[in-house]
Amino acid sequence: MLIRVFVVLLALVALRSLAVAAEPVKIGALNEGWGVTPATVGLRDGLTALGYREGMEFVIGTRFTQGDTKGLPAAARALLKSGSDILFTSGMNAAKVAQAATTTVPIVFAEVVADPVGVGLVQSIAKPGGNITGVTDLSDELGPKRLEILKEMLPGLKRVVFVYDPQAIGSGEFLRGNRDAARQLRITLVERPARSEADVRAAVAAARKGEDGLIPGSSMSLNIPGLVLDATAQYRVPTIFNGQFWTERGGLASYGPDFYGSGRQAARLVDKIIKGEKPATIPVETNSRIELVINLKVAKALGLEIAPIVIQRATRVIE
Numbered sequence: 001m002l003i004r005v006f007v008v009l010l011a012l013v014a015l016r017s018l019a020v021a022a023e024p025v026k027i028g029a030l031n032e033g034w035g036v037t038p039a040t041v042g043l044r045d046g047l048t049a050l051g052y053r054e055g056m057e058f059v060i061g062t063r064f065t066q067g068d069t070k071g072l073p074a075a076a077r078a079l080l081k082s083g084s085d086i087l088f089t090s091g092m093n094a095a096k097v098a099q100a101a102t103t104t105v106p107i108v109f110a111e112v113v114a115d116p117v118g119v120g121l122v123q124s125i126a127k128p129g130g131n132i133t134g135v136t137d138l139s140d141e142l143g144p145k146r147l148e149i150l151k152e153m154l155p156g157l158k159r160v161v162f163v164y165d166p167q168a169i170g171s172g173e174f175l176r177g178n179r180d181a182a183r184q185l186r187i188t189l190v191e192r193p194a195r196s197e198a199d200v201r202a203a204v205a206a207a208r209k210g211e212d213g214l215i216p217g218s219s220m221s222l223n224i225p226g227l228v229l230d231a232t233a234q235y236r237v238p239t240i241f242n243g244q245f246w247t248e249r250g251g252l253a254s255y256g257p258d259f260y261g262s263g264r265q266a267a268r269l270v271d272k273i274i275k276g277e278k279p280a281t282i283p284v285e286t287n288s289r290i291e292l293v294i295n296l297k298v299a300k301a302l303g304l305e306i307a308p309i310v311i312q313r314a315t316r317v318i319e
Helices: 002-021 038-049 069-081 092-101 143-153 171-185 197-205 221-234 244-248 259-274 296-301 308-312
Strands: 025-031 058-064 086-090 107-110 132-136 159-164 188-193 212-216 253-257 290-295 316-318
Touching: 025 038, 025 069, 025 092, 038 058, 038 086, 038 107, 038 259, 058 069, 069 086, 069 092, 086 092, 086 259, 092 107, 092 132, 107 259, 132 259, 143 171, 143 212, 143 253, 143 308, 159 171, 159 197, 159 221, 171 188, 188 197, 197 221, 212 221, 244 253, 244 290, 244 316, 253 259, 290 296, 296 316
Parallel strands: 025 058, 025 086, 086 107, 107 132, 159 188, 159 212, 290 316
Antiparallel strands: 253 290
């Protein structure tokens, strides 16, 4: 009996030693921005909340391309070459590039992915097929609502400059939605397609103080959101974005999904993959949490008086 107990104890010690010695799961995070995205932070925190220890049971390595969409394929290949067990993408362009880069390594997308079926990321929401699943949101669908909110904040608004990358995936549908909304709101939508950062700078510089609002497309390509953000202070033009990240850094307002929440939600999908499930059978989830964030400090700097009824509807007010 003692020998049997001793053998069992040896087996348990051996198993524990194997668990400790096992390599952490390598998650390669890919985006076209300037660093770690809100969704990637949410993923890390979500995995930690599920009991995973960062550095011991998982590590996240991020590759980003600073607005250069053409650099995404090389960044994806670098993540795969480094031995990533799972790719985690932020943004539609990054998700499509990851899809083209591998058919075997699991891919989980989150943040600014509004129609994964329509762009061919998955076969269906319930049964994604292939090696991809993720968390979809309503970012692009909320474009018309952003225009409406900007109009409510600025009742005298007549023109809105819309700066976008026509080569970004989904930009055509996003543009059509904004056109329809502008027509209904009796706002002139000044379309500024950009193919270089110089185009973006010229577009924001042409916005007229006191007459225009300024809205970026949803893609991070060409640093469009960043340059639009700069215009808020530099040219004193009201801006509205698709996520609170930008409002916290000087935008007037944002209306869109909780991208950090999308990342935390995606952690559950990553957990399933780590435990052996295939992305093909893991349904795509939807993050339905929408946030309206208003920066009253910026409003004051721009000399704007925001109607109390709009402020009352805000999820968060920065004062």
